[in-house]
Amino acid sequence: MGDTIRNPDGELFVDGRWIPSSARDGIDVEDPATRATVGRVAVATDDDVDAAIDAAGRTWREWRETSPHARTAIIMRAAQLLRDRAVPIAEAMTRENGKPYGDSLDEVAYTADIMDSLATDAPRRFGHVLPTAAADGRTMVVSEPVGPVAAFTTWNYPLTVPGRKVAAALAAGCTVVIKPAEETPASAVALAHALADAGLPDGVLNMVFGDPARISSRLIASPVMRKVSFTGSTAVGTLLARQAAEHAKPTMLELGGHAPVIVFDDVDVDAVAQQALGAKIHNTGQSCGSPIRFYVHENVYERFVERFGELLGGVSVADGFAEGVGMGPLANGRRFAAMEPIVRDAVSRGARLVTGGVGDDSVGYYWRPTLLADVPEDAVVMNEEPFGPIAAVSSFRDESDVIERANRLPFGLGAYLFTGSAERALRIPGRLDVGMVSVNRFGVGARDTFFGGRKESGYGSEGGPEAVEEYLVRKLIVQS
Incomplete structure (x- = not known):
């Protein structure tokens, strides 16, 4: 069309x-x-x-x-x-x-x-x-x-x-x-x-x-x-x-944002991965609230990586008018050109490319949903907003450590927390240095709510x- x-x-x-x-x-x-x-x-x-x-x-x-x-x-x-x-x-x-x-x-x-x-x-x-x-x-x-x-x-x-x-x-x-x-x-x-x-x-x-x-x-x-x-x-x-x-x-x-996602080991991993799929491919990842840094507890880390990778790998990437399309192209050539260097940098620092990492701009600006695992904190994707369909996953063991990692960037728009503990769900949002926190769901802000951040x-x-x-x-x- x-x-x-x-x-x-x-x-x-x-x-x-x-x-x-x-x-x-x-x-x-x-x-x-x-x-x-x-x-x-x-x-x-x-x-x-x-x-x-x-x-x-x-x-x-x-x-x-x-x-x-x-x-x-x-x-x-x-x-x-x-x-x-x-x-x-x-x-x-x-x-x-x-x-x-x-x-x-x-x-x-x-x-x-x-x-x-x-x-x-x-x-x-x-x-x-x-x-x-x-x-x-x-x-x-x-x-x-x-x-x-x-x-x-x-x-x-x-x-x-x-x-x-x-x-x-x-x-x-x-x-x-x-x-x-x-x-x-x-x-x-x-x-x-x-x-x-x-x-x-x-x-x-x-x-x-x-x-x-x-x-x-x-x-x-x-x-x-x-x-x-x-x-x-x-x-x-x-x-x-x-x-x-x-x-x-x-x-x-x-x-801009650089939303962290903290996933504890008391959740339904498959359900969180399914939610993460929709959040990551929404608007081809071109959203300030898009989840980027996934910090997953070591007890469920490999299961989450495996399931999230399967889901991202199965996404239909096509023209936005195509039947059954899951994700459209990136919005412009600038965003397409930015994707490959981000992936290459992460892999060069020891990250594992689980799925995606490739694109085709011969007809339109199509990039495959990309999952990087075992991503070190010094990788570009962990520090600069990719503004595209790239997700980076790293494991954690200690609660205080993961909160410090989530807060370490100068950005403070949104963050996501997944846990089965009611006590943790009440306590941790107050420790996250962002303007908006979603607990056990993706998406920040609604039709009639505050929407804004802090820091940069x-x-x-x-x-x-x-x-x-x-x-x-x-x-x-x-x-x-």
Whole structure:
């Protein structure tokens, strides 16, 4: 399907105007399953970016005064429009990102649910009243929208990441200029269309594509923009945070991870391996919450390696539209090129290649799910996020030692714990230095929960009521 059906045009959306790629210089959009060009995204000029900034600044005071219930209604209408348009959005997502079509449909539904949840938090901007010494006085703390937001999103979840970022900011009463990923523009454009069709006033949301460095520096330097929200790599996120700091602008960063998995010997090993299969191949391993470092108790280590390897070796890797596909291609050539050196490094340091370790980019960017066993701590895969379908397994004996190993990296997004002990399940999460812990299941965060990390995985929340709080500032009001 990828090389015969073109995606919707990658338009800019500036002050309520749609600017097609035919009206600007463009960037080709590639189908990672076929390497065919399936679309083109418009490249914003400096004037386009400035017009988007002006629109966000001009409309934000009116939008902040729009009743929270009215904002809620618009966001929820847009969420329903995404559900109504799920099929074409999912088709475009698979064509641009490569993930299986069923997963793309799930992402549309998941994003709509997140938007509903964030929308309902709009009327809940709570403040508080403080007692005063004077009988005729009153002291209050209130929450107000921070102002126009510059948002930047990545390609791995091309609808969910822009959807939750935009919905949270709009719910809080902020206007937005967003630059989604040029590799996967169709999903973000569909989001903008849904919000516009739901009645969002012109200029409240603006969307630009183009040169990331030029656009980000222009947005961040503008005195109109009041906050920076970024999802992506740690390297880029820290660069943007430094730029924002030069203008005393707050940032919200959701960056990379390197999730450890601790498996004790009191679990059903086959059941954990089956769960691990789904978690590892999901989105072709291109997720900040993807499990990477598997620390398995020595008593069940070989059994886990054997079963996990069997399962990974049986995965069907194909075009995301293929019948029975288990895992699609990597999203781009950069990710494909990164896989082989990671495997080669681990093997050179003594790791055992259990399955996978090979790929084929002659047609698309296909890489076999890969399991490495007996991996030493100094291997690249144990220290740098592979962002692909590679899992590394090492054994442990002592609980304190494995917790120290799990915590040793500068990343702190998510971690996973599997144990049959209720006492251990309650105690160990508090010792893991991450923002999110899942016990006896994979997956961190849900439609209506906090989602964020610590250390070099960033700060702030992309989900739950805390996500709306990210776009609010507090004000003290003293009356007499």
